[in-house]
Amino acid sequence: MSKLRTALVVGLIGEGIGASRTPAMHEAEGAAQGLDYEYKLIDTAGMVDVDLGVLLLELNDEGFRGINVTHPFKQKVLAHVAERADEVALVGASNTVLFTERGPRAHNTDYLGFLHAFRHELATAPRKRVLLLGAGGAGRAVGLALAEAGVGTLFIRDNNVDAAERLAADIRENFPWTVAEPVDAAGLAGLVPDGIVNATPVGMVSHPGMPVARDLLEPRPWVADIVYFPLETELLRTARERGCATMSGRGMAVMQAAKAFEIFSGKQADAGRMAETFDSFDAKGDRR
Structure with missing residues (x-):
């Protein structure tokens, strides 16, 4: 070339x-x-x-x-x-x-992409307490977009504790109306968020499975996934079957x-x- x-x-x-x-x-x-x-x-x-x-x-x-x-x-x-x-x-x-x-x-362009989709597809969804899965490159864009969209408290779960803490600190600094807190694996069991967002690769064809245990997907208002292949991930399918509204990565x-x-x-x-x-x-x- x-x-x-x-x-x-x-x-x-x-x-x-x-x-x-x-x-x-x-x-x-x-x-x-x-x-x-x-x-x-x-x-x-x-x-x-x-x-x-x-x-x-x-x-x-x-x-x-x-x-x-x-x-x-x-x-x-x-x-x-x-x-x-x-x-x-x-x-x-x-x-x-x-x-x-x-x-x-x-x-x-991930930041604007998620913010636009969230505001259009889940415009009336409650957002007092939201769980974000993933604090890597995509997770940071999604977490900051959720804060801009008015989430009250954002719980951030990532195996990389430092990454989760950095994202939480950056959200608190740039969006003071959002309380951002890292959460560890043990803390997930006690959470009752309005919504869950997957910003990890888990669920992709090349990374099959679910990023959280099925028990966490008790009926709740909504679950979103940024993975789009497959368009309905195992996470979204399970959430839909349990009565949650869902937003795909489309x-x-x-x-x-x-x-x-x-x-x-x-x-x-x-x-x-x-x-x-x-x-x-x-x-x-x-x-x-």
Whole structure:
């Protein structure tokens, strides 16, 4: 590949991303806007000792306009960028990197994506007490978005205690109306939150299972999951069977992709059109 090529080339770096719907959303939107637009997957599953900095340099040299970043690189990528957009300073993670003449510039479209979906799909949901599962790159974006959406008390559960404590401290500093507290495994049993949000990879095809014990999913107002493949995770299916309202990862996936498209192309995305592409996949992840 050469920088002389005329196509706008972008991609996604992550582990176990073969079923991602993001390439189709980007390429269909690019075609609709008359762009020669290519979206490539760089799946690190099975790779040993991935050097993210070298990989970014190689993609830049090959003519990529930018790259999306997903698990497990959303925080690691910050060590390899020259500039950070304002929302990255807040979230402390990036899912979108634009290659510029000044060097890689980090953005975060997860934050806006989740906030938009939550406000539209769970607009009237009670939010006095919410349990967030995960304080990594995606978890930070989701936790801060929940605070902005007016959650009263946010309990944060992550095996990395330091990560949970850092997120709680950042929420208290930036959103003083939200009480943010880490919670350990033993503390989960006594919680009775209005809602639960999964911001871990557990539930993905490559990470099957549930991030919490089934007993925690007693009938409660709502449960949300940012995983979108499968669209109905085991967590959401179990929650629905127990009478909870549910929110899948669809809305966040579409909106974060739309904002990333705008960063890469400099053109406004049609989120509705990108949602139609997202919905064109069947339950197995194949295009209809």
